[in-house]
Every structure is written in structure tokens, then in C-alpha cells.
Amino acid sequence: MELLLQTLLNGILMSGIYALVATGLALSLGVVGIVNFAHGEFLMMGAFLSYLLFAFRGMDPLLSLGLAFLAAFVVGALTYQGLIRPVLRAAELNQMLLTFGLSILLQNLALLLFGADTRVVAPPYQATTLSLGPFFLGVVPFGAFLLSLAILLMLQVFLTRSRFGLAMRAVSQNRLAPGLLGIEADKVYLLAFGLAAALAGVAGVMLSVMLYASPTVGFVFTLKSFAIVALAGLGNLKGVVPAALVLAMAEALVSTYLPGGGGLVEAVFFLVLFLALVGRAWRKA
Amino acid sequence: MGKVVGFLVLLAGLAWAQVPLKVGVILPLSGASAVSGKAALNGIQLAADEANAAGKVRLELVVVDDGTDPAKAVPAFTKLMTVDKVDIVIGGLASGVTFALSGPVKQYGPLFLVIGAASSVVEQAFEGYPLFFHYHPWDYHNVAAALQFFQYLNREHGAKKVAILYEDGPFGSAGIGVYKQQLEKLGYQVQAEPFKAGSGQFTAILTRFRAFAPDILYWIGYDVDALPIATQARQVGLRPKLIYGAPPSWPIGFEKNPLSNDIAGMTAWLPTVANAESRRFVEAYRKKYGEVTEEYMAPMGYTILKSLALAAEKTGSADKNRIAEALAGLKMPTPFGLLSFKPSDTGRTKYQGFGSEIWFQFQYLQGSRRPVFPKEVATRPLRYPGEYYLR
Numbered sequence: 001m002e003l004l005l006q007t008l009l010n011g012i013l014m015s016g017i018y019a020l021v022a023t024g025l026a027l028s029l030g031v032v033g034i035v036n037f038a039h040g041e042f043l044m045m046g047a048f049l050s051y052l053l054f055a056f057r058g059m060d061p062l063l064s065l066g067l068a069f070l071a072a073f074v075v076g077a078l079t080y081q082g083l084i085r086p087v088l089r090a091a092e093l094n095q096m097l098l099t100f101g102l103s104i105l106l107q108n109l110a111l112l113l114f115g116a117d118t119r120v121v122a123p124p125y126q127a128t129t130l131s132l133g134p135f136f137l138g139v140v141p142f143g144a145f146l147l148s149l150a151i152l153l154m155l156q157v158f159l160t161r162s163r164f165g166l167a168m169r170a171v172s173q174n175r176l177a178p179g180l181l182g183i184e185a186d187k188v189y190l191l192a193f194g195l196a197a198a199l200a201g202v203a204g205v206m207l208s209v210m211l212y213a214s215p216t217v218g219f220v221f222t223l224k225s226f227a228i229v230a231l232a233g234l235g236n237l238k239g240v241v242p243a244a245l246v247l248a249m250a251e252a253l254v255s256t257y258l259p260g261g262g263g264l265v266e267a268v269f270f271l272v273l274f275l276a277l278v279g280r281a282w283r284k285a
Numbered sequence: 286m287g288k289v290v291g292f293l294v295l296l297a298g299l300a301w302a303q304v305p306l307k308v309g310v311i312l313p314l315s316g317a318s319a320v321s322g323k324a325a326l327n328g329i330q331l332a333a334d335e336a337n338a339a340g341k342v343r344l345e346l347v348v349v350d351d352g353t354d355p356a357k358a359v360p361a362f363t364k365l366m367t368v369d370k371v372d373i374v375i376g377g378l379a380s381g382v383t384f385a386l387s388g389p390v391k392q393y394g395p396l397f398l399v400i401g402a403a404s405s406v407v408e409q410a411f412e413g414y415p416l417f418f419h420y421h422p423w424d425y426h427n428v429a430a431a432l433q434f435f436q437y438l439n440r441e442h443g444a445k446k447v448a449i450l451y452e453d454g455p456f457g458s459a460g461i462g463v464y465k466q467q468l469e470k471l472g473y474q475v476q477a478e479p480f481k482a483g484s485g486q487f488t489a490i491l492t493r494f495r496a497f498a499p500d501i502l503y504w505i506g507y508d509v510d511a512l513p514i515a516t517q518a519r520q521v522g523l524r525p526k527l528i529y530g531a532p533p534s535w536p537i538g539f540e541k542n543p544l545s546n547d548i549a550g551m552t553a554w555l556p557t558v559a560n561a562e563s564r565r566f567v568e569a570y571r572k573k574y575g576e577v578t579e580e581y582m583a584p585m586g587y588t589i590l591k592s593l594a595l596a597a598e599k600t601g602s603a604d605k606n607r608i609a610e611a612l613a614g615l616k617m618p619t620p621f622g623l624l625s626f627k628p629s630d631t632g633r634t635k636y637q638g639f640g641s642e643i644w645f646q647f648q649y650l651q652g653s654r655r656p657v658f659p660k661e662v663a664t665r666p667l668r669y670p671g672e673y674y675l676r
Binding site: 003006007010014051055111115116117118119120121122124126127129131136137138140141207210211212214216220251252255256260261262263265266 | 315316317319320323450453478479480481483484485486487488489490492493496507508509511512513515516517519520521522534536537538539541542543544
């Protein structure tokens with residue numbers, strides 16, 4: 001029983017970061033209508049920013065969070081303006097190829113600048129642990145979980161209470177009608193894409209503390225985010241958190257209870273993606 | 286005028302006396318093994334500079350990138366053979382890539398000086414190839430060196446239980462069954478679990494290990510796993526007396542992270558090794574590159590090119606067969622100790638450079654790696670239990 005509860009706790013803690021990254025992907029998919037294969041590379045940028053500020057300025061990753069948010073937002077907005085906007089009316093395949101190409105380009109740029117080496121930061125609280133009776137709680141994963149929840153709550157407030165947020169939701173429901181009401185879809189897209197990148201950038205800082213910074217660190221999170229977004233319903237922002245929880249729990253349970261589960265854990269999101277897509281197809285049929 | 290002509294004749298004579306040698310170098314300068322590949326290339330270039338400055342041979346390096354990918358390595362090697370027309374090739378760092386090169390190497394027949402490729406599969410693939418010189422120890426040498434350490438831990442420190450975390454690719458899982466058996470023969474209870482390299486998710490497995498209460502947490506994986514394992518072991522309350530890692534390279538900055546303290550591992554060389562050749566290499570490396578490397582592939586590359594230059598000097602010829610003959614009889618001091626070639630332990634290949642004797646165990650301590658085992662190379666005693674147990 002103790003093992004089960006610790007496993008569930010591990011799953012819950014991991015779901016925060018999953019939700020944060022996947023929400024960004026859901027935003028770009030739901031609002032802008034673009035499948036962004038380069039989403040994980042914004043996360044990678046956040047991780048490297050955190051590493052560089054730590055290595056050369058001694059800056060605590062906690063302080064890098066705000067900077068990473070802003071930097072990733074700017075990069076995301078520029079990406080939208082320079083690359084995404086011109087292909088918004090193009091065929092979906094063209095858009096996907098563009099973002100796929102962008103992902104490869106950014107990974108290779110990082111390889112060129114930083115090499116393939118794995119880089120780590122070392123804040124003093126990195127391995128601090130809270131013990132609650134027989135249970136252990138890593139301060140960093142717990143902090144990352146709380147921060148992710150807080151950011152997602154703020155996003156929810158932004159989407160439901162602010163003019164821009166409401167405009168964003170309107171555009172996500174219908175691309176043409178909001179224009180008739182004076183909503184500039186283009187600005188909304190820019191903001192949504194920038195925001196999506198910013199969320200990934202913040203997640204990148206968290207992962208630089210929990211894992212590492214490397215040119216390929218974002219890739220696996222892009223894949224998992226696709227599984228979460230598919231499970232939540234493409235573009236459905238509200239469904240992202242429960243879907244992230246399902247994936248993280250499933251991974252934790254497989255890893256703990258299946259023989260050799262540690263090696264299978266990265267296959268769980270494929271299974272989730274597969275079941276979500278097939279399930280949807282069956283429901284439609 | 287006469288003096289000028291005389292000087293030119295002297296220069297021409299010197300150039301004539303030098304052995305010109307065009308050497309192909311095929312290394313992973315990109316991809317998963319890029320860190321080791323670049324270090325190896327630095328070592329090779331340093332040795333080439335020294336050999337050219339000495340004036341007896343004139344080395345020209347033709348460098349190609351194998352991308353740590355067989356699909357890129359084979360065309361790159363073919364280019365060396367058909368376009369650059371080299372007779373001597375240094376390379377073969379990653380086992381998978383070297384295995385893929387075995388066919389083309391046999392087809393073109395160069396003198397192949399292999400820097401890495403520890404897998405016995407490579408040894409089988411090159412069985413009977415007469416110009417195959419393998420400098421790096423084979424995987425069974427690596428296992429023997431690690432087992433010697435585990436035997437010591439069992440005998441001297443009473444270690445009884447080992448939890449092994451191994452990545453589920455060819456690097457981590459090849460021979461894990463045999464490894465487990467060998468440890469059990471030494472008197473250990475072993476619990477082994479696979480994981481996916483780079484996933485960063487160890488909490489579940491480490492939580493399960495907690496019930497097993499291992500004395501040693503032994504991890505066979507890549508650099509990306511180092512920090513997540515060190516942090517998550519603490520976060521789930523796992524308290525092994527020793528964390529022992531066996532990645533091909535360690536993450537940049539890991540030594541500065543306090544969590545690396547007392548983590549142990551195995552290497553063939555460190556800049557602190559007390560050996561005259563090693564000290565000379567470190568100084569020369571620092572002078573050329575302005576930094577000190579901890580990657581043992583750098584002195585390995587250096588050693589290979591030095592031995593090649595020495596063999597070419599001895600024969601006074603660029604002929605690959607004559608150079609191979611000279612290499613076979615060579616005895617030279619290197620940063621790893623004395624180099625000489627003998628048949629491999631299985632008898633499959635004729636020229637094996639180093640064996641398990643070059644491996645030693647180190648431990649991270651306050652920002653650097655220090656040799657701790659065997660006693661002959663140790664610069665400080667092993668800290669057992671480590672601070673992750675004592676916290």
C-alpha cells in the first residue's frame with residue numbers, strides 16, 4: 001500500500017510539468033490551429049537559458065523563470081511573425097513540415113553552439129526532500145508541480161476574465177466570426193503562440209534543475225504533449241490537466257508494477273496516443 | 286647565391302628524408318558520441334603536430350565525421366578509401382559504427398587503428414583481418430576491472446547487495462545477465478532493472494529498490510542519467526553506501542554539483558594520473574588547447590598517432606604492411622602505461638593494445654575526480670559509505 005501511494009505521489013508530481021508543456025501545445029493547436037513540432041525546442045531554450053545564467057552569472061534557476069518566460073515569449077512571437085503567419089492558409093502538411101524543419105534547425109543550432117554534451121545546474125535545494133511519515137517528496141518536483149498549477153490557474157483566469165483571453169477563446173472556437181466583431185485574429189494568434197512558447201520556456205527552466213539541458217531534451221516532451229493533447233481532445237485546454245495526470249500516473253504505475261517497467265515507461269505515451277485516437281475514431285463511427 | 290642554393294638543397298633533402306604519410310581519421314564529431322570523438326581528434330591532432338615538428342615523418346590527416354551513425358559512417362569511410370586514397374585509418378570509436386565498417390574495411394584493406402569499439406561483437410566481426418590493431422580494452426576487460434572492484438567492496442567493506450539500473454539499449458543491456466551471474470558468484474544479492482536512457486524517470490524504480498536496501502547502486506547508462514539518478518535517489522529516500530556509474534562520459538558541470546560528491550565510476554585515465562607520459566601529455570594539451578581534458582579518448586587518440594608515427598619512423602616507409610609489422614613489435618610508454626600488442630584473450634584478433642590493467646576506479650570529491658582503486662593508482666582512500674548514505 002505504501003508503495004502504491006508513493007507511486008501515485010510520484011505520478012501526481014510529474015503531471016504538473018507535463019500539463020504545463022502540453023498546455024502550450026494545446027494553445028498553438030487550439031487557437032492558432034497549427035501543429036507545432038518545434039514546441040519542445042522552446043523548452044530546450046528555457047533549459048539552456050537557465051544553464052547559461054547559472055554557469056556564467058551564478059543565477060539561481062528560480063530567478064531565471066521570469067526571464068525564460070519573457071525570452072521564450074519573444075522567440076515564440078518572432079517565430080509566429082516570421083514563419084507561421086505566412087503559412088497559416090497553407091495546407092496542413094506544409095505547416096507540419098515547416099514546424100518539423102524548425103525543430104531540426106533549432107536542435108542543430110543548439111548542437112552547433114553548445115555541442116551534444118549534457119549540462120547540469122546545481123542549486124543548493126536540488127535534492128532537498130520532505131519526508132511525510134513513510135513518504136518522500138522531492139522539494140524541486142513538488143515546487144515545479146505547484147508552480148505549474150499556479151501558472152495554469154493564472155492562464156485560466158486570463159482566458160476567462162481578460163478581453164484578450166476571451167478573444168483567444170473566441171478565435172479558438174471560430175476563426176472567422178470574431179473578426180466580424182472587431183477581434184484582430186492575427187494579434188490573438190501572435191499572443192497565443194508567444195504564450196505557448198513561454199509556457200514551454202518556463203518548463204525548460206524547471207527541467208534544467210530536475211534533469212539536464214541538452215539539444216534534445218525537448219523532443220520527448222513534445223511527443224508526450226501530443227499524447228496528452230490527443231487524450232484531452234485536440235485543442236481542448238480544460239482537458240489538458242486531467243490528461244496529463246492520466247499519462248503521468250500510467251507511467252508511474254507501469255514503471256513500478258510491470259516487470260522491466262523502467263524500460264517500458266517511454267512506450268506508455270505511445271499507448272495513450274494510440275488508445276486516444278482509436279477511441280475517438282470508434283466514437284465517431 | 287651558392288648559399289641559397291645549398292640551403293634549398295638541404296631543405297629538399299630534409300623533406301625527402303621525411304616519411305610522408307596520409308592518414309584517414311573517422312570519428313564521431315556529431316551525434317551521441319561527439320564528446321568522446323572531439324576529444325579523440327584533439328589528441329590525434331596534438332600528436333600529429335608533435336610528430337611533424339620532430340621532422341622524421343610528415344603526417345597529413347584527412348578527417349571525416351561518422352556522425353555516430355552507421356549510415357553516415359560507411360559513405361564517409363568509402364570517401365577516405367576512394368577519393369582521399371588513404372592506406373591507414375584511425376577510427377572506430379562507437380561499437381555499432383565500427384561493426385558496420387567491418388565489411389568496407391575488409392573490402393578496401395587499410396591498416397585500421399581502432400580507438401574504441403569495446404564490444405566483443407566487433408572483435409568477432411574483425412576476426413582474421415590481418416591489419417586490425419585494437420588499442421582500447423574489450424568489454425570483457427571492462428567487466429573484469431569492475432568485478433575486481435566489486436570483489437574488493439565485498440571483501441573489505443562487507444558490501445552484500447547491488448541494485449543495477451541499466452539502460453535498455455545495446456550499451457546497457459549487452460551481457461547484463463552474465464554480469465549479474467558474476468556478481469552473484471562474488472557473493473552479492475543482485476536486483477537489476479532496465480530503464481530508458483534520457484527519460485529522467487527513476488523515482489518508481491528507485492522506490493522499489495528502497496525495499497531491497499542495496500549497499501551499492503550501480504548504474505549503466507549515459508551522461509543524461511547522472512543528475513536525475515543522483516537527485517531522485519535522495520528524493521525517494523534511497524540510501525546506498527556507494528553510487529557507482531558507468532557512462533561513456535559524464536555531464537559537463539557535474540563535478541561542480543555537490544550531488545556528485547562520492548559518486549564513483551571507472552575510467553582509463555585522468556589528468557591527475559601520476560605517470561611521466563601522462564604529465565607530458567597534459568602539459569602539451571594545455572599548451573595547445575588552453576584547457577585540460579578529463580576525457581580519456583584524448584590521450585587514447587594521442588597514443589594511437591604517436592605509435593603510428595613511431596612505427597613509420599622505424600620503417601622509414603609509408604607502406605601499410607611494413608608499418609603494421611613495426612607496430613606489432615612496438616613497445617612504447619603512453620599516458621595509460623606501456624603499450625605493446627598481443628593477441629586478444631579470445632584469440633580472435635592478433636593485435637590487442639591495452640587490457641583491463643588500464644582501468645581504475647575514481648570518486649568525485651569537491652569538484653574533481655580522484656583515483657581510489659586499485660591501491661597502486663589511488664590518490665586518496667575510497668569514501669565508503671558515501672555522503673548520500675550518511676546524510
